[in-house]
Amino acid sequence: MxxxxxxHLSVSYSRDGQAVPLLNDVGLELEAGSVYDLVGPSGAGKSxxxxxxxxxxxxxxxxxxxxxxPSSSFKPSEWRRRxxxxxxxxxxxxxxxxxxxxxxxxxxxxxxxxxxxxxALARMLALAELADVELGRDVSQLSGxxxxxxxLLRAFATRPPVMLLDEVDAALDDESACAIGRLTKALVDERxxxxxxxxxxxxxxxxxxxxxxxxxxxxxxxxxxxxxxxCAEGFDPADYAALQDLASERPAAVGEGERP
Amino acid sequence: xxxxxxxxxxxxxFAASALMLVAGLVSWKLELGQxxxxxxxxxxxxxxxxxxxxxxxxxxxxxxxxxxxxxxxGMVIAATQIATSRVKNRIPGLVPSVFVSLLVSxxxxxxxxxxxxxxxxxxxxxxxxxxxxxxxxGNAMSSVAVAIDRLFSDMDARAxxxxxxxxxxxxxxxxxxxxxxxxxxxxxxxxLANMSAAGIVTFPGMMTxxxxxxxxxxxxxxxxxxxxxxxxAANTVAIVMASYLTYRKRFSPDGYYLDKGLRG
Numbered sequence: 001m002x003x004x005x006x007x008h009l010s011v012s013y014s015r016d017g018q019a020v021p022l023l024n025d026v027g028l029e030l031e032a033g034s035v036y037d038l039v040g041p042s043g044a045g046k047s048x049x050x051x052x053x054x055x056x057x058x059x060x061x062x063x064x065x066x067x068x069x070p071s072s073s074f075k076p077s078e079w080r081r082r083x084x085x086x087x088x089x090x091x092x093x094x095x096x097x098x099x100x101x102x103x104x105x106x107x108x109x110x111x112x113x114x115x116x117x118x119x120a121l122a123r124m125l126a127l128a129e130l131a132d133v134e135l136g137r138d139v140s141q142l143s144g145x146x147x148x149x150x151x152l153l154r155a156f157a158t159r160p161p162v163m164l165l166d167e168v169d170a171a172l173d174d175e176s177a178c179a180i181g182r183l184t185k186a187l188v189d190e191r192x193x194x195x196x197x198x199x200x201x202x203x204x205x206x207x208x209x210x211x212x213x214x215x216x217x218x219x220x221x222x223x224x225x226x227x228x229x230x231c232a233e234g235f236d237p238a239d240y241a242a243l244q245d246l247a248s249e250r251p252a253a254v255g256e257g258e259r260p
Numbered sequence: 261x262x263x264x265x266x267x268x269x270x271x272x273x274f275a276a277s278a279l280m281l282v283a284g285l286v287s288w289k290l291e292l293g294q295x296x297x298x299x300x301x302x303x304x305x306x307x308x309x310x311x312x313x314x315x316x317x318x319x320x321x322x323x324x325x326x327x328x329x330x331x332x333x334g335m336v337i338a339a340t341q342i343a344t345s346r347v348k349n350r351i352p353g354l355v356p357s358v359f360v361s362l363l364v365s366x367x368x369x370x371x372x373x374x375x376x377x378x379x380x381x382x383x384x385x386x387x388x389x390x391x392x393x394x395x396x397x398g399n400a401m402s403s404v405a406v407a408i409d410r411l412f413s414d415m416d417a418r419a420x421x422x423x424x425x426x427x428x429x430x431x432x433x434x435x436x437x438x439x440x441x442x443x444x445x446x447x448x449x450x451x452l453a454n455m456s457a458a459g460i461v462t463f464p465g466m467m468t469x470x471x472x473x474x475x476x477x478x479x480x481x482x483x484x485x486x487x488x489x490x491x492x493a494a495n496t497v498a499i500v501m502a503s504y505l506t507y508r509k510r511f512s513p514d515g516y517y518l519d520k521g522l523r524g
Contacts, residue, residue, distance in 0.1 A: 081428070081429035084427060085427040107429055
């Protein structure tokens, strides 16, 4: 059974009072342990698809499943806690890097859970090649690329089973984008999956890619070509053992969680 | 109390309107484009206040509780209309929310003051109820308009931030909290500033009125203190109610923010 699946999803938006179809009977399945790319021409509806997957967009039809459980049996905020969308625009709240990384634990949806300790947060920053950023630094003093990575780590730290990344590496230089790719891959374990919109050349981490065109989705396994897949070279998950610190942040498995 | 009031004759009243002519002439000569507005506002002020004077004369003479209630209802409707017309953002369902906020805040605090502090006799005495509730509502009306405008422009400015928060599992209330705080703060600023300036920079309208009517300055001051405290209390109630009743209208039933692209 796929960890996350979408069936018969249709989305339309209204323009001048008329409904314009954007996604038409789209389906996809994401297996645990894999990273997938979502590609397609600009305006095809890639961001809309991710929004719909995170229940942040009205659907005309279709159902979403997490581990076989339909989204309708979750409270929307509980669903989003597990199917976490990271938007393209990094928006940090005013305060320090620490305030931002701990932000998810100030929300009701994580009530009763303890935020990760400073050491775990610092190790995570180091893995994202932000070792020179102190937890106490005010976010107004971060560069655009640094802010993007902090926003990404904020979502990663809660260990959602499904990560939906909307071109989070758009503002980054090649080396930082590779670092994000490696970190993403390291976070995707046997209980996690990830779908990411990318406009860069394949980095070798994705096991398949979905192409969205004219409202339809087509899937292709990743070519085993080594061209430009340099980010994956020398990648060793063992380097990311520090992420085990965050294992306890996982939301309760489907079925154990709070249900309405 | 009325014994001390200097009654202005109608000749003097019309003579005073010559002052308005100065403003009108300046605007006309300098082509400021305000001549029409000056004329309309002057006439409105003239007609509305005189009409209110006659109406209150009648009301004081023949007052019953339901007549007073009717006048108060008319005041809330007018205040709602004025407050909502000042809000630049288009918000569905704004009118009922503002109406309820103004009604509850003004009548609740107004009656507490009229019955508990002034001890009106009879309890619905229009001579106390109408001006007190009117004062509260006039203040609350402006503050609500400021607060609502600020709330919705602040949420639009924070649309990206709220998107991220909701994506992390935040409820609409959690995502909107900083905007609610800012809006309520903005709405309370004028009345709090007035309280700080009272007696040093300004003599508030009501105290001025009582002094002109020949009242004892200390008695007038005590009255004014009560009025300012009640204004700030009613203001707070009105702003908080209006903000909390309306912010959710910019979120979908599923709890995500309806940014400009999604409002259709």
